[in-house]
Amino acid sequence: MIPTAVIGIGQTRHAAKRPDVSMPGLVREAALRALEDAGLTFADIDAVVLGKAPDMFEGVVQPELFLAEALGAVGKPMFRVHTAGSVGGSTAVVAAHHVSSGVHKRVLTVAYEKQSESNAMWALSQPFPFLPPVSAGAGGYFAPVIRAYIDRAKAPDHIGWQVAVKDRQHGALNPCAHLQLPDITLEQVKASPLLWDPIRYLETCPSSDGAVAMVLSSDASTCRNPAWVLGTSVRSEPLLFAGRDEVNPRAGQLCGADCYAEAGVTPDQLDCAELYVPFSWYEPMWLENLGLFESGWRAVDAGHTKLGGRLPINPSGGVMCSNPIGASGMLRFAEAARQVRGTADAHQVDGARLAMGHAYGGGSQFFAAWIVGSTRP
Amino acid sequence: MDQPALTSRFTLAYAYKRSLGPVIGAFMTGLRDRRILGARTADGRVIVPARAYDPASGEPTGDLVEVGPSGVIETVSHVAQPSPTDPVQVPFAWALIRLDGADTSFLHVVEGSAEALHRGLRVTARWRAERDGSLRDIEAFVP
Known part of the structure; x- marks a missing residue:
């Protein structure tokens, strides 16, 4: 495989509503920032890879066609990735493979969601005939899985509250983060309304408008600090099958293991990680699923996942501070x-x-994951 | 098997809203004021409806330019018998219209029979009395 690096990154300031821009305007904002960071223009890009959550969310079918002009992609190869909430990750992996395979030299990859113009709850809750609807939304769906983790791991209640506070403290350091709650306390989280047992209001992610873009290239000669892609993986499993462990899904375990093997590293060598944590309890759950800590909740409780800790998790504030889903x-x-x-x-x-x-x-x-490093492979 | 198939009723509705941004937003607002706006590209073409980015180059478009309200039919697709959901209830055509001052064609409704409407015919917008900033603010084009 051809060594591939991230040489440009751009994102919007995430917010509940961006009525000042259209969807094309939103993605272009992130794309232009990534190109500027890379010192390139649309003319330098060979192909564009786009990701967003299901079409039903905003009701735009084949949004890659709708957005081609805004992304300077007219006349160029353009590819849409479509893997629900994991799509932003899978899209980055697909973009990396466009380069590492040798097919393209420089690829622009973009992901977005405009939740203020979307109707995610509605899109996930259509009463399709003869199918069980996910009518409680994402929180209602994941709450019993979290409860199962708490029972299995014998975790104390305050772990979820700690993650909620820690991610918001991290997010307060990130001007792009949607939620800015620098003074949040454990008591506030504990006292916030119970939405779906055991998930309290302040333990959930917001609903955001936002976009992010990256330029990936096999030519990092013009970049003083490329991030080299060392290992990638996309894994999936069916929603329902006998014996499925939804607390610790096998597809997630394998996704992490693929990345460690390809990058030739062990989990304890990582300096930090950005994990998809839309509800606070998913931090300890994914720490265990990805083999980062044997006991996720004990790592949280010991402060290992804070900035300055052994393995800072979501130093940007993560999904708990900004959630433009795609x-x-x-x-x-x-x-x-x-x-x-x-x-x-x-x-x-x-x-x-x-x-x-x-x-x-x-x-x-x-599931999707990658490991990136400052040293060329 | 002579049992009837199991069926269930399902109604799908689409309840979306949109922010149009400064360019398409200006186009829609213009319709409310009986103005059809195009956007001028860097190489001097006028794109109608106004778009934020030039489809050819991906570059932002520049000034907004008023075009029409008359133009010439480029192609027509006749509808002899309108259905209740069609925009007008008389024989009409879906037509691509090259509005005066525009370099692209504009899709809209032209009233008239298949015999009356043809390529090259000059038509003019007929505005709706109550306008709210939508493409339906133009009721139809007429010869």
């Missing part, structure tokens, strides 16, 4: 790349050289 996965991948490029500003992990980006989607059934 972009959320790619934001994890891009923030991992920012860390190893040393460009994460106030949420930089000192001396980060190896970082993981991770995303999941559907009913914990679609």
